[in-house]
Amino acid sequence: xxxxxxxxxxxxxxxxxxxxxLLVLLPAHPALAYLKFGFEIxxxxxxxxxxxxxxxxxxxNRGVPGVSATDLQGAAARAFATWQGVPTAAITYDFAGFTSxxxxxxxxxxxxxxxxxxxxDRVLASTSFLIDGLTGELLEADIFFNSAFAWSVAAGxxxxxxxxxxxxxxxxxxxxxxxxxxxxxxxxxxxGRRVLAAEAVMFxxxxxxxxxxxRLLRPDDVAGISDLYPxxxxxxxxxxxxxxxxxxxxxVFGAHIVAFDIAxxxxxxxxxxxxxxxxxxxGLRPGPHAIRVEPIDDADTDSFFDNVDPVDLNFxxxxxxxxxxVPRGADSGAIEVEVAGK
Amino acid sequence: MGRRxxxxxxxxWLLFEVAAAAQTxxxxxxxGGGVRWLGGTxxxxxxxxxxxxxxxxxxxxxxxxxxxxxxRVEARVGARLTSVLQMEGAFSYSRPELQTRITxxxxxxxxxxxxxxxxxxxxxxxxxxxxxRWSFGRLAPFAAGGLGYLRQLHDxxxxxxxxxxxxxxxxxxxxxxxxxGLVKASGIRADARAQFSRNGVxxxxxxxxxxxxxxxxxxxx
Numbered sequence: 069x070x071x072x073x074x075x076x077x078x079x080x081x082x083x084x085x086x087x088x089x090l091l092v093l094l095p096a097h098p099a100l101a102y103l104k105f106g107f108e109i110x111x112x113x114x115x116x117x118x119x120x121x122x123x124x125x126x127x128x129n130r131g132v133p134g135v136s137a138t139d140l141q142g143a144a145a146r147a148f149a150t151w152q153g154v155p156t157a158a159i160t161y162d163f164a165g166f167t168s169x170x171x172x173x174x175x176x177x178x179x180x181x182x183x184x185x186x187x188x189d190r191v192l193a194s195t196s197f198l199i200d201g202l203t204g205e206l207l208e209a210d211i212f213f214n215s216a217f218a219w220s221v222a223a224g225x226x227x228x229x230x231x232x233x234x235x236x237x238x239x240x241x242x243x244x245x246x247x248x249x250x251x252x253x254x255x256x257x258x259x260g261r262r263v264l265a266a267e268a269v270m271f272x273x274x275x276x277x278x279x280x281x282x283r284l285l286r287p288d289d290v291a292g293i294s295d296l297y298p299x300x301x302x303x304x305x306x307x308x309x310x311x312x313x314x315x316x317x318x319x320v321f322g323a324h325i326v327a328f329d330i331a332x333x334x335x336x337x338x339x340x341x342x343x344x345x346x347x348x349x350x351g352l353r354p355g356p357h358a359i360r361v362e363p364i365d366d367a368d369t370d371s372f373f374d375n376v377d378p379v380d381l382n383f384x385x386x387x388x389x390x391x392x393x394v395p396r397g398a399d400s401g402a403i404e405v406e407v408a409g410k
Numbered sequence: 411m412g413r414r415x416x417x418x419x420x421x422x423w424l425l426f427e428v429a430a431a432a433q434t435x436x437x438x439x440x441x442g443g444g445v446r447w448l449g450g451t452x453x454x455x456x457x458x459x460x461x462x463x464x465x466x467x468x469x470x471x472x473x474x475x476x477x478x479x480x481x482r483v484e485a486r487v488g489a490r491l492t493s494v495l496q497m498e499g500a501f502s503y504s505r506p507e508l509q510t511r512i513t514x515x516x517x518x519x520x521x522x523x524x525x526x527x528x529x530x531x532x533x534x535x536x537x538x539x540x541x542x543r544w545s546f547g548r549l550a551p552f553a554a555g556g557l558g559y560l561r562q563l564h565d566x567x568x569x570x571x572x573x574x575x576x577x578x579x580x581x582x583x584x585x586x587x588x589x590x591g592l593v594k595a596s597g598i599r600a601d602a603r604a605q606f607s608r609n610g611v612x613x614x615x616x617x618x619x620x621x622x623x624x625x626x627x628x629x630x631x
Contacts, residue, residue: 265460265468395568
């Protein structure tokens with residue numbers, strides 16, 4: 069689940085690395101990875117994650133028209149509670165107070181707040197990180213909400229305004245260490261790409277103004293955060309599917325693989341993250357699953373991958389020919405899905 | 411105040427009844443084996459959907475899952491309780507196939523059927539009652555009912571599912587005239603059942619009913 073090797077990080081002690089992930093109207097900006105952020109330090113792979121809990125966060129003491137600083141803090145608290153409420157994940161958060169500091173400042177404080185960045189006319193919000201380049205520990209993560217857009221904290225959403233809690237849930241997913249999910253559908257029209265639907269809060273494109281559906285986590289999000297911070301019986305009660313995606317015998321990098329639970333209808337996805345086409349999807353409910361493989365065609369590839377091997381988009385979508393049985397607390401055993409070029 | 415049947419009273423009664431049955435000369439214990447055909451069962455359609463604007467649902471594809479008909483190999487042992495009632499237990503083994511048909515893929519992937527071979531064991535206990543009134547020549551009809559434990563292993567045996575079975579039905583025995591040594595009687599037996607099952611590999615918790623037919627050979631001691 070981890071993309072490694074996006075950035076070359078020298079194996080020196082405690083190198084601060086700044087990363088930025090954006091939630092966009094259209095996917096025009098680079099993000100780092102899918103599901104979990106990862107790094108390659110020499111020959112070692114490191115996953116970016118918080119190691120000290122609760123994660124303490126501050127909220128800026130400035131509001132925007134229609135949303136006061138207190139409203140912002142309330143929406144953020146609800147969004148943090150959504151992630152903290154996942155019973156199979158151990159991460160916790162704590163509101164530390166209001167601050168006059170800006171998000172993005174390298175001040176050791178995890179800060180959420182509004183900033184006006186009109187030049188980022190397709191970016192609703194962004195999360196930046198300070199990471200210990202040796203251990204992968206997240207040291208600080210700041211979220212800015214672009215006040216160039218109209219925001220709302222109304223319970224049922226508000227016409228022509230973006231729901232702050234919905235966007236905060238997505239950004240806090242990044243803050244917690246999750247990358248983007250590709251479980252969503254888009255279409256490209258004359259005015260550009262338009263999102264039709266998504267079944268992951270971590271899909272990189274926001275559904276639309278007045279939409280509050282993103283306040284609720286989906287199975288893909290739950291699997292991701294639980295895989296990163298496993299708690300309860302997560303590792304014992306869920307299982308995984310792993311294998312390779314190949315084309316003409318060679319590995320396919322960047323294929324999107326979705327496991328579909330035929331009993332519950334739940335969708336959990338991941339990518340083939342190595343040049344040999346290997347993939348793994350964790351956090352699956354035990355039982356039979358259908359496996360669907362497709363090229364990334366519902367967002368730009370740089371919404372998921374950053375500076376890695378070329379993503380193969382030249383193959384036809386297909387299903388693995390058999391039901392894959394996910395065992396409890398173990399892996400299905402490697403499968404191989406052979407795809408054909410377009 | 412009504413009289414209550416205690417377990418001790420019931421056990422004593424059974425002992426007397428079994429002893430009485432043994433004195434009929436038809437054998438007290440029945441051992442048998444044969445095959446049982448079990449009908450297939452379908453589960454509700456499950457669609458892969460995503461959330462669209464205004465909390466609508468966008469369908470990626472549909473899935474229809476079915477447990478195909480199967481033939482069980484069955485072994486059975488029974489004990490006569492009375493001249494009418496027989497208590498019996500059975501073990502069966504089969505390899506039904508779980509099939510999921512994927513259709514209507516939003517990106518136009520051809521419809522496909524995905525399969526999983528199940529290894530199924532059942533352990534059942536029940537009662538048969540002779541229906542002497544409807545005997546016809548050597549054909550001895552009976553009614554049957556019982557319940558059991560279902561153990562299903564998915565392909566590779568990495569996941570075990572368990573469930574319950576119940577059945578009601580009836581059939582007939584046709585005894586041969588063979589009577590040699592310990593063997594008091596032998597013959598063939600056939601029955602038809604309404605077989606109920608719950609859980610196991612089922613995709614939901616509903617109780618399902620399928621037809622079941624069996625043919626077997628039996629020996630009485």
